Amino acid sequence: MEKGKTMRIVIFYLFASFAFPGFFSFADVNYLEVKIQQENPDNFHFVVMADRTGGEQKGVFEQVISKVNLMCPSFVVSVGDNIPGYTTDVNEANRQWDEYDSFIKNLNVPFLKVCGNHDISNEMQADVYQKRFGSSYYYAIHKNVLFLFLNSDDPSASIDPMLQKEVNEEKKKLKEIARTQGVTPEGLVRLKKLDDKNRDMHGGKITDAQFEFVSRVLAEHKDVRWTFVIMHKPIWKLTSPPANWLKIEELLKDRPFTIFAGHEHIHTYTQKNNRDYIVMCTSGAGGMPQSLPGVYQHILWVTVTDKEPVIANLLADGILEKADIRSIDKDGNSKNGIDVKKIVEEFSGK
Known part of the structure; x- marks a missing residue:
């Protein structure tokens, strides 16, 4: 030297x-x-995955599964819409769940899910779900942290076909605005109106039986470190939220908690009474213009500490295997392959 x-x-x-x-x-x-501080044995990590279906992008969900395996969380929770659904054929419903199970078996850690409107859209689908997975709402505890998995369509609601047609037409117009003009004030205003109409069209329900279940679980586990509530629809956003949901929020108010939902295919974050309410975008689904803020394939990486959870938003395209080496264009997008001519021009200052 x-x-x-x-x-x-x-x-x-x-x-x-x-x-x-x-x-x-x-x-x-x-x-x-x-010398580093000794790691707290009560700390742990888990992943939140978003909707797989609803404008499904074939192959993306399977890729997300492989990326989650790289990160070795303790377990994964999902906010629902696991299958395409919306079928009255029992054999088709079971075929879709068989396909789903074939994807999940490749995950190296436990997978805990809630049902979405695609999973249970009629009585037959609800029956298939119950036979395959048991109750559509349940709870789990890990290292004195409570996880509440709720059914936000209990029972599933029928959709007005005329209102559905209006929403679909508005979606087409919004996509055209995004494609030709990008993000504009007019487009954002129309998106907000579409969100409200679409949300109220799908609605959401919590039965008395499910409320009693939640009330009992919360009463039995008053001293947990934190409570996570996982459900599909962000029913707190409805013009008139279900009465039983408002009662659940009242029960939660005196404890630390975080809520995860999906359904809307746009990632949003809000706080109510200093608590996090997070709506996921997608982990395989699609349907919304990618030029809009909050539209991407992603997961959340949650670190539970002795204080409050630390939540990182990770884009699926940003989680790469050790041998996945790429170039990045000027806009920050990853590219496969090598453009030799461009590399020479950059080095020669052209």
């Missing part, structure tokens, strides 16, 4: 030992021991 370089390293080590006493320890000038 060059004499000047050795001197600089020694000076750095001496500076570090004086500036950060107790943090760095040196057996000799070529050895560095870093």
Whole structure:
């Protein structure tokens, strides 16, 4: 090693030992021991996945599963819309769930889901779901953290076909505005109106039986570190939220909690009474113009600590395997392959 370089390293080590006493320890000038705080054994990580279906982008959900495996969470929770659904054929419903199960078996950790409107859209689908998975609402506890999995379509609601047609026509107009003009004030106003109309069209319900279940579970687990509520529809956004949901919020108000939902295919974040209400975008689904803010394929990486959860929003395209090496264009988009001519031009200053 060059004499000047050795001197600089020694000076750095001496500076570090004086500036950060107790943090760095040196057996000799070529050895560095870093002392870190012992990890809390009660901390853990889990992943939140969003809708798979509803304008499904074939193959994306399976890719997200493989990316989650790279991250080794304790488990995964899903906000629903797991199958295409909307069928009256029992054999087709079971075929869709068989396909879904074939994807989930590739996940290396437990997968905990709620049902969405695509999963249970009629009595037959509700019966198939119950036979395959049991109750459509349940709870789990991990390291003294409570997870409440709710059914926001209990029972499933029928949709007015004329209103559905209006919403579909408005979606087409909005996509055309986004395609030709990008994000505009007019487009955002129309999007807000469409969101409200679409949300109220789909509605949402919580039965008395489900409310009693939630009330009992919360009463039995008053002293948990945190409570996570997972459901498909963000029914707190409805013009007139279900009465039983308002009662559930009242029961939650005196404890720390976070709520995850999906359904709308646009990622949004709000706070009510200093608590996080998060609506996921998609983990395989589609249907919304990608030029709109909050429209992307993603997951949430949640770290549960002894304080409050730390939540990171991770784009699916940003989670790469160790050998997946790409170039990035000027807009920040990843590209496969090598453009030799462009590389030469960049280096030659052309």
